[in-house]
């Protein structure tokens with residue numbers, strides 16, 4: 138009984154730590170990629186993007202690139218006046234704040250052909266403390282991490298107490 142509870146406690150803490158970690162989302166994966174075949178809006182809506190996660194655009198740079206653009210230029214598929222362009226073929230883009238961002242391929246005809254994706258980054262948790270304006274991404278992540286670890290430690294203490302009570306009755 139006590140052993141099972143301790144196992145549960147360890148599993149709970151591990152799950153909470155996992156929640157606190159960042160995820161690398163390879164665009165279109167698995168089963169697709171940053172290309173003309175993948176239904177990227179379907180891919181985006183099947184994932185939850187959180188602050189601290191990264192988008193990884195993996196592609197052949199002789200066939201594609203990545204341009205981050207405004208909402209208007211996303212709708213009209215215009216890659217001129219891009220906010221930022223990437224062309225390494227393995228671009229990691231941090232999702233540092235909540236809100237929508239728009240990425241298109243700048244090669245002629247590709248965006249119109251479907252190579253465009255809108256990413257809506259959610260705040261990590263509805264109950265997470267709101268960081269003061271101007272605080273860095275690092276300190277925001279630290280606050281979120283401490284909160285999650287704190288909850289895990291309290292959970293573990295409760296389970297250990299429950300174990301001790303069991304021993305008392307035996």
Ligand SMILES: *[C@@H]1O[C@H](CO)[C@@H](O)[C@H](O)[C@H]1NC(C)=O
Pocket residue numbers: 159160161191229
């Ligand atoms: C995510 O990608 C970045 C940049 O490519 C890399 O440095 C980091 O180790 C990756 N993290 C995970 C958890 O895969």
Ligand SMILES: *[C@@H]1O[C@H](CO)[C@@H](O)[C@H](O)[C@H]1NC(C)=O
Pocket residue numbers: 176178179251
């Ligand atoms: C992509 O998938 C969505 C459903 O997730 C669908 O509504 C849409 O028509 C698809 N787009 C294309 C180009 O097939």
Ligand SMILES: [Cu+2]
Pocket residue numbers: 172200201202242243244247252
């Ligand atoms: Cu392309």
